[in-house]
Amino acid sequence: MADFNNLKLEVADEIARLTISRPAALNALNSETLEELSVALDEIEARDDIKVVILTGGPDKKDNQFKSFVAGADISEMVNFTAPEARAFGIKASKPFFKLMEMRQVTIAAVNGFALGGGCEIAMACDIRIASENAIFGQPETGLGIIPGFGGTQRLARLVGMGRAKEMIFTCDNVDANEAYRIGLVNKVVPAEELYPTCEAMAKKIISKGSYANAVAKAAINNGYDMDIHNAVEMEANLFGVVNDTHDKKEGMGAFLEKRAAELTDF
Ligand code: CO8
Numbered sequence: 001m002a003d004f005n006n007l008k009l010e011v012a013d014e015i016a017r018l019t020i021s022r023p024a025a026l027n028a029l030n031s032e033t034l035e036e037l038s039v040a041l042d043e044i045e046a047r048d049d050i051k052v053v054i055l056t057g058g059p060d061k062k063d064n065q066f067k068s069f070v071a072g073a074d075i076s077e078m079v080n081f082t083a084p085e086a087r088a089f090g091i092k093a094s095k096p097f098f099k100l101m102e103m104r105q106v107t108i109a110a111v112n113g114f115a116l117g118g119g120c121e122i123a124m125a126c127d128i129r130i131a132s133e134n135a136i137f138g139q140p141e142t143g144l145g146i147i148p149g150f151g152g153t154q155r156l157a158r159l160v161g162m163g164r165a166k167e168m169i170f171t172c173d174n175v176d177a178n179e180a181y182r183i184g185l186v187n188k189v190v191p192a193e194e195l196y197p198t199c200e201a202m203a204k205k206i207i208s209k210g211s212y213a214n215a216v217a218k219a220a221i222n223n224g225y226d227m228d229i230h231n232a233v234e235m236e237a238n239l240f241g242v243v244n245d246t247h248d249k250k251e252g253m254g255a256f257l258e259k260r261a262a263e264l265t266d267f
Helices: 031-045 083-102 118-125 152-160 162-171 177-182 192-207 211-224 229-243 247-257
Strands: 007-012 015-020 052-057 068-070 106-111 114-116 128-132 136-138 188-190
Touching (some): 052 068, 052 192, 083 211, 106 118, 128 192, 136 177, 152 162, 211 229, 211 247
Parallel strands (some): 015 052, 052 106, 068 114, 106 128, 114 136, 128 188
């Protein structure tokens, strides 16, 4: 794997733990980190021995505590952006963000503190979000005179509905972990010390199912989300055809009928 300045990648039991680590800036996303994320996610996607990615934030510099998941895009880099530079920055981010959303591996955000601006946005690009009790979500951009630019105006409304998304974006009010759970922004809230073990347990459960089938199901959910229901169900039927021609289908159904545990290996 490539060497990274702002990321840490550990792989064990088919799970990649990808940690964003810029301790001096509460893991804010600068250009270098976005580029490294692109490289890391491309490399992960090519590996058959990684089935789930858990994305999280490293500890801060001041107290060495897990205070922040990602405190946004890097304001010190953005402050002098011209319009073309800002656009290029947004496009640079869209590659790893879409990769998290669309790669064949399942992606889980382990949100362990501030998830503000680009931090909330990168969590939303993951398939699943699990938050520690100290997590704080928010889109503070309009208070900085900008708008969410890493997909926030789109993904937040899709996750929590237009009314709540507009309220969060227009007021810049943060929401705590329990409120994030209540509005559907996160899947689960757990005490801080249980965050990684909870993500890992979910990852292991996901890995115990058909990984190829899960990758196809992920594509079906993503592709169908913005289609009309007739085309979406037809697209699903096509993908259902694809998964019927696999080892895992024969093994999964065969094992059920023979009353034994299935050994699912396709990916
Ligand atoms: N960018 C750069 N540096 C940051 C950022 C950031 N987003 N967040 C924190 N830091 C730095 C601070 O400047 C500080 O550095 P230093 O020690 O050198 O002064 C260090 O991290 C620690 O931060 P604080 O001292 O502020 O820590 P506190 O515990 O007092 O506060 C907060 C924590 C509340 C998280 C606070 O740091 C904060 O409000 N940060 C900014 C949050 C924010 O506004 N995020 C949104 C940024 S805009 C954005 O994400 C847009 C995304 C879309 C861009 C699209 C482009 C096309």
